[in-house]
Every structure is written in C-alpha cells, then in structure tokens.
Amino acid sequence: MNKQKKYVNGKLVSRGIEWTDYTINAIAGCKHGCAWLMTDGKAPCYAETTAEGVASSAYPQGFAHHYYYPERLDEPLSVKEPSRIFLDSMSDVGGFWVPDEQRRAVLIDMPKKAYWHTFQSLTKNPKGLLGIEFPQNVWVGVSTPPDVMWGHALSMRQKLRKLEIDLQTLREIKVKTKWYSIEPLSLDCAEQFRNHGLDWAVIGAASNGAKKYQPNPDHLNKLLEVMDEQHTPLFFKGNLIHNPHREEYPK
C-alpha cells in the first residue's frame, strides 16, 4: 500500500491523492485508454503517465494490460488505524477485462476481512459492478467521461449521455455509499447532477504533469449550486484556483 501524505521532519510536504489515506492496487493496469484534449495537446491519465514513466519497471507489458497481485490483499490488515484506502488508483476494478473472482476478492473479501477500514473504488464502467452486494465499508464511485475513450474521441453529446447512463447505473448498484469524481470538471454537467442521490462528490481541475487547466467558472458555480441544493458533501481538490475550500466526506 502507498501512504498518500508524506512528511519530512514532521512537516507535511505532499498530500498525494488528497481524499484518501492509502492506495492499494491488487489489480493494476487499465484498458480504457482515457485521454483529455487540452488547449495545448492530448493528455493521458495520470495512472498511464506514471505506469509508462517512473513506474515502468512494474508495468513490463505497458499500462493497457491486466496485472493481478493477490499477495497485496492482506496489506490492509497490517494497518491498525482505521483509514480510507483507494482500491484502484492504477486500474479500474470495474473494467470489462477483470475476471469476476478477482473483482470479488478486491471489492468484497478484502474489505470484509479488514472491516475497520473504508475502501474507496472508482470506475468508468459501473455496469461491471452490477449484481455485487457490497460490504458497508466500500464506497463505489464513478468518474466523469474523458474526451477520448477506447481510442475514440467522444462528442459533447456522447459525454453527457454517458454521464446520464452511468449515473442511472450507479443508482442500481447495491452499495450504501455512492459517489462521483468530477475531476476534471470539463463539462457543463450541473443539470445531469440534479436529483442524483449521491452521498459524496470530488471536484477538481484537469492536469497534465505540472500543468493545470481550470474549469469554466460558470460550470463550477452551477454545479456547486445544484450540489448544495441537495446538501451533498463535497471535496474540492487543491488543483482548483477558484476553490471553495471544502474537504467534506460522506455523512
């Protein structure tokens, strides 16, 4: 597992993924091929950049490949303090290529064994999680559609349609805590989130390495209004310049 907050001489120097305490990737690699179209070119996801850059020795067959490390499933047992653990920062456990027994080992068996922790999962394929009866200590999240997926550019209409379908699928998933990662906020999607029934949302800007690309302030304000009407706990990422500075979690 990777601890996200890094300290030097007792001073916090890096927060990593801000909304979690640890990442664990018993399943690694991803075949969704997401990318974002920035004003100055195409950016792949952070996980792909990492897997094909600094972490390339751990991904000998590239990022668009399926890796399984069952020995990692016991790692949460050695952390005694109740923590938030992100299950798939370098993969998508809901991905169509993931064998069912591996998905169940990660999403059901490990969380049941390490019951004192909270396990956070995030997918771009919520259909892959239908039919699973999740333990209470798992939060299932979906992330907003990218500009390119499976090697194809998505039109604005296709992205908004996918968001609507994914939100409907999330409603059908048998899990207590449902959330959305709207990172990056690159769509005018406030209306899609009206009456969403979510327990939590994370909102952030787009980034490509050190470069940050800020969302349209109008889209952000409209989304905030819709979320506040529904009293949704919100976590704003530090990469947002116009940041309402809220770091809330599901009730």
Ligand code: SF4
């Ligand atoms: S689903 Fe996530 S990990 Fe997979 S390519 Fe898309 S952004 Fe990257």
